[in-house]
Amino acid sequence: MSGPSYASALALFAGAVLVCAVTVLWVSSVRMVVRVVALQGWALAAVAVSLGLQAHDAGLVAAGVVVAAVKGIIIPLLLRRIDASDVTAREQRPLVNVPASLVVSAALILLAFASTRVVSRVVGGPAGPLVGLGFATLLVGFFVLVARRRPVFQIVGLLLVDNGVALVAFLVTAGVPFLIELGVTLDVLLGVVVLIVLAQRMRHQFGDIDLDELQELHD
Amino acid sequence: MALALVLVLPVLGAVVIGAAGWRPWSAWAAVGANGALLGAGIALSVHIVDHGTVTGAWGVLRADALSAFMILVIAAIALLASWLGVRMIAIELSEGRCTERRATLYGVLVQLFVTTMLLAVLAANLGVLWVGVEATTVATTFLVGHRGTKGSLEASWKYIVICSVGIALAFLGTVLMYLAALHAGGHSARALDWTWLMAHARLLDPSVMRLAFALVVLGYGTKVGLAPMHSWLPDAHSQAPAPVSALMSGVLLTVAFYAILRFKAICDVAVGPTFPRTLLVIVALLSLALAASLLLTQRDYKRMLAYHSIEHMGLIALGAAAGIELAIAAVLLHILGHGLAKSVLFLTSGEIMAAEGTSRIDKVRALLGRNPSLGGVFGVGLLALLGFPPFSLFVSELVMIRAEFQVGLGWAATAALVAMVVIFVAVAGHARHMLFGPSGGTTMTTPPSAVTMVPLVAGLAVCAAIGLFAWPLTGLLQAAAHTVAL
Numbered sequence: 262m263s264g265p266s267y268a269s270a271l272a273l274f275a276g277a278v279l280v281c282a283v284t285v286l287w288v289s290s291v292r293m294v295v296r297v298v299a300l301q302g303w304a305l306a307a308v309a310v311s312l313g314l315q316a317h318d319a320g321l322v323a324a325g326v327v328v329a330a331v332k333g334i335i336i337p338l339l340l341r342r343i344d345a346s347d348v349t350a351r352e353q354r355p356l357v358n359v360p361a362s363l364v365v366s367a368a369l370i371l372l373a374f375a376s377t378r379v380v381s382r383v384v385g386g387p388a389g390p391l392v393g394l395g396f397a398t399l400l401v402g403f404f405v406l407v408a409r410r411r412p413v414f415q416i417v418g419l420l421l422v423d424n425g426v427a428l429v430a431f432l433v434t435a436g437v438p439f440l441i442e443l444g445v446t447l448d449v450l451l452g453v454v455v456l457i458v459l460a461q462r463m464r465h466q467f468g469d470i471d472l473d474e475l476q477e478l479h480d
Numbered sequence: 481m482a483l484a485l486v487l488v489l490p491v492l493g494a495v496v497i498g499a500a501g502w503r504p505w506s507a508w509a510a511v512g513a514n515g516a517l518l519g520a521g522i523a524l525s526v527h528i529v530d531h532g533t534v535t536g537a538w539g540v541l542r543a544d545a546l547s548a549f550m551i552l553v554i555a556a557i558a559l560l561a562s563w564l565g566v567r568m569i570a571i572e573l574s575e576g577r578c579t580e581r582r583a584t585l586y587g588v589l590v591q592l593f594v595t596t597m598l599l600a601v602l603a604a605n606l607g608v609l610w611v612g613v614e615a616t617t618v619a620t621t622f623l624v625g626h627r628g629t630k631g632s633l634e635a636s637w638k639y640i641v642i643c644s645v646g647i648a649l650a651f652l653g654t655v656l657m658y659l660a661a662l663h664a665g666g667h668s669a670r671a672l673d674w675t676w677l678m679a680h681a682r683l684l685d686p687s688v689m690r691l692a693f694a695l696v697v698l699g700y701g702t703k704v705g706l707a708p709m710h711s712w713l714p715d716a717h718s719q720a721p722a723p724v725s726a727l728m729s730g731v732l733l734t735v736a737f738y739a740i741l742r743f744k745a746i747c748d749v750a751v752g753p754t755f756p757r758t759l760l761v762i763v764a765l766l767s768l769a770l771a772a773s774l775l776l777t778q779r780d781y782k783r784m785l786a787y788h789s790i791e792h793m794g795l796i797a798l799g800a801a802a803g804i805e806l807a808i809a810a811v812l813l814h815i816l817g818h819g820l821a822k823s824v825l826f827l828t829s830g831e832i833m834a835a836e837g838t839s840r841i842d843k844v845r846a847l848l849g850r851n852p853s854l855g856g857v858f859g860v861g862l863l864a865l866l867g868f869p870p871f872s873l874f875v876s877e878l879v880m881i882r883a884e885f886q887v888g889l890g891w892a893a894t895a896a897l898v899a900m901v902v903i904f905v906a907v908a909g910h911a912r913h914m915l916f917g918p919s920g921g922t923t924m925t926t927p928p929s930a931v932t933m934v935p936l937v938a939g940l941a942v943c944a945a946i947g948l949f950a951w952p953l954t955g956l957l958q959a960a961a962h963t964v965a966l
Contacts, residue, residue, distance in 0.1 A: 379687045380656065383663060399652070406645065415641060422648045430655040437658060438668055441607035445651065448614040452644055455621050459640070462625070463633050478631055478715045 267315050268387035274311060275391045277304035278428050279370070282401040282421050286362040289355070291413050295340045298417055302332030305424050309431050312388070320439035321431075331446050332424065336453050343413055343460050357408040365408075366401050373397035380433060388432040395432060399425030412460040416453060423449055482524060483536035483543055486551060487598055489517040490558065494591035502573075502583035507566045510591055514562050517594075518555035524548050529955045535604065542604030542674070545959035546812075550601040550738055553816050556942070557730040557823045558594045561723040563935045564827045565590065568721060571834060577627075586626055586721075593619040593727065597735045606672045609739055610647070610654050613703060616732055617643045623724040624716045635712075635719035642712040646702025650739070653695030657746070660684040660692065674742060681749035690755055693747040696740060697759050703736035704793050707766040714774075717786035718839070722830020725782065729789045730823035734815045737796060741808075744800065745964040753803055753966055760801035761892050767794030768899035775906040782829055782839050784910055785822065788865060791903055792818045798889070798896055799880035807883035808961035810876045813950070817872035817943055821864040824939040828858045831932065835925040841910050845917040851925045855915050857936045862911050864943055866904055871940075872947035 281301035288294050309325030312318075357365065374393035381389045402421030405414060427445075436442055493510030500506040525548040528534060533544045543551070569586060572578035578586075596619050600612030617640060625636035654672070661671035664683035670676045677684075702709035717725045740760075747756045771791035778784040792814070799811040829839075831854055836844050847855035864871035877900075884893035946953060 379691065380659070383659065383685055383688055399648075403645070406641065412637075419641060419644050419648075422645055426648050426652045426655070429652060433659045434655060434662055437607055437655065438672070441605070441611065441672070444608065444611035445614075448611060448618065451618045452614070452640065455618055456637075456640060459621065459625065459633065459637055462628070463637065466628075466630065466633060478634055478719070 267311065270311050271308065271387055272391060274304050274307040275394045275428060275432065277301075278308070278424060279394045279398050279401070282398045282405075282425070283363070283366050285405055285414075285417055285421065286366055286401065286408075287359055289359075291343075291411070292341075294414065294417055295337050298340070298420055299333055299337035301421075301424055302334075302336070303329060305427055305431075306333060308428060309436060312431055312435055316435060318435060321436050324431075324436050324439055324442045327443065327446055328427070331450050332420070335450065336420065339453060339457055340413060340416065343416075343457055343464075355409050362404070362408060365404060369400040369404060370397040373400050384433045392429060392432050395425050395427075395429035397425070398422075398428060401425075412456075412463065416456050416460070419456070420453070482520075482527075483534060483541040483602055486517065486520050486524065487541075487595060487602065489513050489520060490591045490594040490598065493562075494588045494595070497584060497587035497591065502569060502580055502587050504566065504570070507562075507569065507587060510587060511559065511562045511566065513591070514555060514558040514594065518552070518559055521548065521551040521555045525552060525956050529959055539604055539673075540608060541602045543602055544963050545956055546738070546741070546963045547601045549812055549816075549956055549960045550735065551598065553734065553819050554594060554597050554601070554731050556816075556939075557727060557819050560820075560823050560827065560935045560939050561726045561730075562590060564726075564830070564932065565721075565723040567929075567932055568723060568830060568834075582626070582628075585622065589619055589623050590724070590727070593623065593724075593732075597731060600735050601738055604673055604675075606654055606657065606674060606677070606742065609742070610651055613650070613700065613736055613739060614647045616735070617647060617703070620720075620724065620728065620732070624720045626721050626724070627719070629719075631715075632719040635715040639712045639716040642709070643703055646699045646709055648699070649695050649702075650699025653692045653699055653743070656688055656692035656695065657684075657743070660688045660750075663688075677746050678749075681746050684746070684750040686751040689747055689750040693743060693751075693756055694759060696743045697763065700736045700739045700743075701763055704733050704740070704797075705767075705790050706763045706793055706797060707770040707790065710767065710770065710790050713790060714783045714786040717789065717826075718780060718782040722827050722833070725785075725830075726823035726826040729786065729826055730819040733789060733793055734796070734819060737793065737800075737815070740797075741800060741811075741964045744803070748803065748966055757801045757803060757889075760797045761889065764794045764797035764801060765892060765895055767791070767797065768896055772899040772902040772906070775903050778906070778910065779841055780839050781832075781841050781844070781910065781914065782826070784841070784907065785825055785829060788903070788907065789818075789822060791899070792822070792865075794899075795877065795880065795896065798884065798892060799876075801892070802880070802883045802887045802889055803966040804883055804887060805958070805961045805965040806886070807880055808965045809957045810879035810883060812957055812960055813872055813946070813953070814876035814880065816946065816953075817876055818865070820939045820943040821861055821871065821873065824936050824943075825858065825861040825865065828854060828861060828936055831928055832858065835928075841913060844914045846915075848915045851927055853927050853933060854925075857933070857940065859911065859915050860940055862907060864940060866907060867900070870944045870947045872943055872950070875947050875950070 306325045306329035313321030373396035377393045405418035493513035496509045535542045596615040603609040621640045705713040881893045
């Protein structure tokens with residue numbers, strides 16, 4: 262790829278990661294949100310592959326393929342199983358409504374870009390200015406964790422945090438060494454499997470619940 | 481080779497239980513594997529004190545004196561916890577509160593949990609260290625939810641969600657450190673190696689390192705249970721079965737703190753000691769204040785022990801903030817002493833809960849009169865945790881405070897002392913209620929068997945012995961403190 266088209270492809274894919282994160286705040290149906298997360302996985306993989314092709318780094322391209330397989334295919338398939346019994350499940354009573362959520366996410370994105378100027382400067386090149394996108398995705402993920410109450414949405418929030426961190430990793434260091442990347446992705450996959458099993462156990466035990474109905478433990 | 485063997489020993493226990501199912505003999509085989517692990521840890525420590533650092537598995541694993549010390553702590557507590565776990569599961573099976581499949585899963589996961597902690601302290605590379613710590617979360621979530629009650633499921637959900645967020649931040653910190661290392665001329669394959677980073681710490685970009693260290697303290701600090709990221713801890717520690725609480729409170733917290741110690745040593749050189757010190761003092765004092773205020777009103781004795789862990793993590797963070805060799809040696813001694821005493825107390829609290837059927841402080845009275853052996857161990861264990869001589873926590877707390885005054889953190893040490901006095905009053909009040917009080921009308925409960933008492937008494941005896949005669953550990957402690965001290 263030539264210089265300018267490489268830079269704009271990279272910006273497009275990295276931007277798509279953040280757009281997917283904000284879209285999570287906007288949708289309420291479980292089926293849709295799983296699709297959005299899958300799309301984000303593919304965008305993240307595309308970032309890794311384009312960086313790898315540009316730098317002729319086979320390890321990074323391989324990391325992109327692993328990310329696409331795990332975050333673009335396997336995890337979405339697993340997530341779909343949680344609400345398999347009611348495919349029309351929705352987040353009905355979010356703690357923060359959609360318009361307010363979008364305003365908050367705009368503020369978070371500004372904060373992310375403001376706080377990553379140092380890192381952007383050190384990284385430089387076409388990837389440098391994009392680092393803020395990763396931090397913004399991470400912050401939006403935090404917000405989903407506190408503002409949404411269905412178990413599926415909480416898992417999605419964690420995935421957003423994780424994808425934000427992964428995007429920063431790809432952009433600033435062209436990915437961690439491949440072996441570590443494998444370990445990290447495997448840990449994330451196992452973590453999601455554990456969360457899904459827990460969500461199913463809770464559903465089995467207490468029926469269809471929102472997480473803030475869990476009030477057993479307090480001081 | 482030797483290092484790979486250390487990792488394989490607990491896995492052997494998991495394989496035996498997984499293949500044979502939970503049987504008394506397979507459970508005892510896992511206890512034996514953990515005993516062998518302790519033996520291997522002692523042999524490795526002796527070797528490292530005499531001959532220096534050992535590497536293995538093509539450079540992925542590396543053990544210096546600090547790793548060896550942590551292996552000792554992990555192995556000792558794994559031995560105690562798996563020993564008591566045999567009887568706990570036997571009781572649950574006989575009362576029908578646990579299926580055989582669950583028991584097998586429990587046995588396998590405990591052994592894998594121990595393995596992941598060992599991987600974390602044996603990692604030569606800060607990325608592999610991260611993989612190890614993250615894997616502990618995955619391994620322990622089902623253990624927290626073992627009882628399958630509403631409360632335990634809630635606790636395990638909170639635990640995995642909050643800790644996953646924390647650990648993601650720690651990964652971001654690791655990535656930023658990797659960025660700084662690449663810019664300092666590191667080659668991608670070695671740039672996260674601890675030895676390379678220590679050798680080139682002066683070249684790392686200070687502004688990136690500050691952000692990296694802040695993220696690491698926040699991220700791994702979540703797993704340590706330091707305020708303000710502690711909120712999962714009291715729930716998880718009170719809901720998990722007693723042996724799991726013992727392992728989590730006794731070692732898992734300090735394994736995460738071990739990660740902070742490694743990063744701090746690099747950061748001390750890269751940006752100077754003031755920044756890491758300030759951050760650690762802030763989280764330490766916050767944790768102490770929080771533990772003190774919540775211990776006063778505690779009504780559940782397992783939660784009381786959990787908040788007490790937050791206090792001790794605060795003390796350890798404050799000791800690490802001082803950073804000189806004396807302080808770090810005391811921090812490590814405190815990690816061992818707290819691990820032993822706290823795991824004995826959690827295991828005893830499991831026995832008390834089995835005998836009394838409640839975890840509420842106001843429902844347990846006159847324990848010393850009705851069940852002298854359990855009440856005695858509980859009382860003596862609390863004395864150890866509150867820092868009474870001859871237990872090693874007395875020595876380590878004293879030395880930490882001295883070191884803090886030496887580096888000009890006297891004001892923070894004074895604040896910590898105030899919190900410790902409040903905590904002393906609070907815990908002593910709760911203990912008086914549980915141990916003494918009128919026993920009129922209440923019945924005697926069955927005393928625990930000798931098999932149960934042996935590990936509990938042995939744990940406290942070792943804690944007292946290292947307080948009285950630290951000499952077998954002196955060489956190891958000095959060498960370990962030297963690797964990460966200022």
